[in-house]
Amino acid sequence: MxxxxxxxxxxxxSGPGRPRxxxxxxxxxxxxxxxxxxxxxxxxxxxxxxxxxxxxxxxxxxxxxxxxxxxxxxxxxRVAVVAHAEAGDVRTELLELTRNLLRNYLADYGRSTMRLTLEAHLVPGLEEHWDEVRSSQILAARSIVQRAVDRGQLPPETSVTLLLDTLSGAVLMHAQAVPPQLRARQAAQADAYAGELVDFVLGAVRARPDA
Known part of the structure; x- marks a missing residue:
């Protein structure tokens, strides 16, 4: 990101007069x-x-x-679009993407990010930015999967939709399910959770029968 x-x-x-x-x-x-x-x-x-x-x-x-x-x-x-760089390894790239998703939900503005998923269409001009954020996540995930397939790190049948749904859905649930008094601990353990989640998703993708 x-x-x-x-x-x-x-x-x-600032215009003429007193500087802002x-x-x-x-x-x-x-x-x-x-x-x-x-x-x-x-x-x-x-x-x-x-x-x-x-x-x-x-x-x-x-x-x-x-x-x-x-x-x-x-x-x-606060909420920027994803700019994803190639790292040459699918786990490293998915880990970066997942950490970016976590930051959006676990930062001090995390509640705003959650509201945007439901309310962005209510604010003229804001929906366009939110769509740009969401599109950047999808494009980043698609690029990660395609490069991984080309490198032989993922099977050709890997679904970008299912992979992104699993990552983003898990991150959202993780952010919503923790009570307020545990927020600080959750943020401190975000990188560890991201690693566990990415390993789980990659294991599931590679274990599919059609793979």
Missing amino acids: KAAPDITSPATA DPGVDRRVLEAAINIYGELGWHGFSIEAVARGAGVGKATIYRRWPNRTDLLIDAVRA
């Missing part, structure tokens, strides 16, 4: 992504974000004309 863009990116340019404070922009975007994760689109408002960021509503409106633009910038600053 690409490194998340600098969260201050919407504030890089990147610290304020950072606080606003962090508050926005967290409030969306907590309240969803229907509870998301400029007023709530202003309270969470400790700024006035006018400060936000000078930067973002409405809540839609604010949320889109907040999501783009």
